[in-house]
Amino acid sequence: MADSNGNIFINRDQSLPFFKPDVGEEEISAVAEVLRSGWLTYGPKVREFGQACAEYLDVPCAVPVASCSAGLFLTLKAMGIGPGDEVILPSMTFIATLTAVIHCGARPVLADMDPDNLGLDPEAFARAITPRTKAVIPVHLAGHPCRIKEIITIAGQHGIKVMEDAAHSFGAAVDGTRIGGFGDATVFSFYATKCITTGDGGLVTTANQEMADKLQLLSFHGMDGNAWQRYGDKGRWYYEVVALGYKFHLGDPAAALGLVQLGRSDAFMARRTEVAMRFNAAFADLPGVTLPGQADWATHAWHLYVLRLDPDVIDGGRDGLIEDLTANRIGSSVHFIPLHHHPAYRKEGAEFISQLPETEKYYSQAVSLPLFPGMLDSDVEDVIEVVTGSLKLRTR
Numbered sequence: 001m002a003d004s005n006g007n008i009f010i011n012r013d014q015s016l017p018f019f020k021p022d023v024g025e026e027e028i029s030a031v032a033e034v035l036r037s038g039w040l041t042y043g044p045k046v047r048e049f050g051q052a053c054a055e056y057l058d059v060p061c062a063v064p065v066a067s068c069s070a071g072l073f074l075t076l077k078a079m080g081i082g083p084g085d086e087v088i089l090p091s092m093t094f095i096a097t098l099t100a101v102i103h104c105g106a107r108p109v110l111a112d113m114d115p116d117n118l119g120l121d122p123e124a125f126a127r128a129i130t131p132r133t134k135a136v137i138p139v140h141l142a143g144h145p146c147r148i149k150e151i152i153t154i155a156g157q158h159g160i161k162v163m164e165d166a167a168h169s170f171g172a173a174v175d176g177t178r179i180g181g182f183g184d185a186t187v188f189s190f191y192a193t194k195c196i197t198t199g200d201g202g203l204v205t206t207a208n209q210e211m212a213d214k215l216q217l218l219s220f221h222g223m224d225g226n227a228w229q230r231y232g233d234k235g236r237w238y239y240e241v242v243a244l245g246y247k248f249h250l251g252d253p254a255a256a257l258g259l260v261q262l263g264r265s266d267a268f269m270a271r272r273t274e275v276a277m278r279f280n281a282a283f284a285d286l287p288g289v290t291l292p293g294q295a296d297w298a299t300h301a302w303h304l305y306v307l308r309l310d311p312d313v314i315d316g317g318r319d320g321l322i323e324d325l326t327a328n329r330i331g332s333s334v335h336f337i338p339l340h341h342h343p344a345y346r347k348e349g350a351e352f353i354s355q356l357p358e359t360e361k362y363y364s365q366a367v368s369l370p371l372f373p374g375m376l377d378s379d380v381e382d383v384i385e386v387v388t389g390s391l392k393l394r395t396r
């Protein structure tokens with residue numbers, strides 16, 4: 001339906017947020033139980049959550065941390081990355097991927113993305129390697145895995161460490177194997193909008209026990225193994241600080257929430273996939289629209305549903321669609337503003353601009369639509385009505 005100005009109008013009585021976490025009574029009871037126990041910080045629930053995540057992802061070691069941002073930084077530190085080192089990463093990511101490198105004192109080197117899967121392009125990675133390159137951070141954007149196997153092969157040829165940023169991709173898989181055990185380490189986010197949530201929280205997985213022990217140690221002020229129990233009934237006051245670390249561990253209330261969410265992870269992903277398939281079917285034939293890619297080797301976690309709109313075909317491009325969604329009380333977003341566009345990094349990032357044509361093009365066209373497990377079928381149909389209505393009116 002169009003309003004008197006010729007704009008798409010569907011008269012929703014409530015707004016549809018871009019994302020709403022699905023937290024129910026089971027999560028509330030689990031957290032309440034922890035609060036009643038009196039143990040409010042790092043403790044048995046965090047350990048149980050780490051083990052449960054390791055089993056779910058089928059990886060030997062999983063260390064829960066305060067956030068993915070903390071985990072990215074901590075992992076680079078544990079890898080020994082520091083001043084004089086270069087770390088390659090895509091510009092199409094969240095700022096935390098970059099600041100992890102900068103706060104270690106290393107030099108970030110931005111490389112272009114592969115528009116088919118939105119992750120780091122292996123060829124662009126290879127071109128960016130210098131003798132100073134010590135690590136690479138492939139990002140699995142939107143829930144679709146990047147070409148991680150090729151990246152690992154190239155990294156292996158140059159002795160480069162691979163730390164995957166899988167903030168969006170809990171449950172995603174490559175050739176049937178879940179992300180979490182491909183690189184030297186993988187970092188997930190459990191922020192409120194992610195595939196599963198602990199409110200704020202993250203996880204580092206690795207097959208390397210030594211690395212996991214180091215991460216564990218550094219995440220808790222470098223205090224020795226049992227120091228966390230020192231206020232428990234079996235604890236004792238003496239502990240030793242054996243490394244100078246950080247306060248980056250998760251707490252038991254968050255872990256209790258995470259344990260329930262973990263049990264719902266497959267169902268969440270199935271519902272997100274169902275919604276994404278409905279969107280794909282509805283938008284497939286619209287001119288000037290590129291649907292999200294899905295490689296036959298990949299299992300998409302569908303954290304985000306990103307459409308790309310060609311502004312030469314669609315009047316106003318993605319900004320026009322965002323205006324129409326907002327006018328109809330439907331949330332949307334853009335993932336992401338490239339790193340080198342942010343004022344705090346624009347000056348340093350400028351040297352990479354000529355290397356990032358795919359990133360610039362994608363950024364000018366991308367819009368993320370609402371996608372979360374609790375979306376009603378009627379919400380999905382409302383999004384479809386506004387998107388198809390808006391684009392039909394705007395097609396040149």
Ligand SMILES: Cc1ncc(COP(=O)(O)O)c(C=O)c1O
Pocket residue numbers: 067068069070093094096097139165167168188189190191201202
């Ligand atoms: C790609 C990416 N990396 C890292 C992060 C940081 O995650 P967290 O909020 O858990 O620190 C985010 C968060 O949005 C992200 O999107």
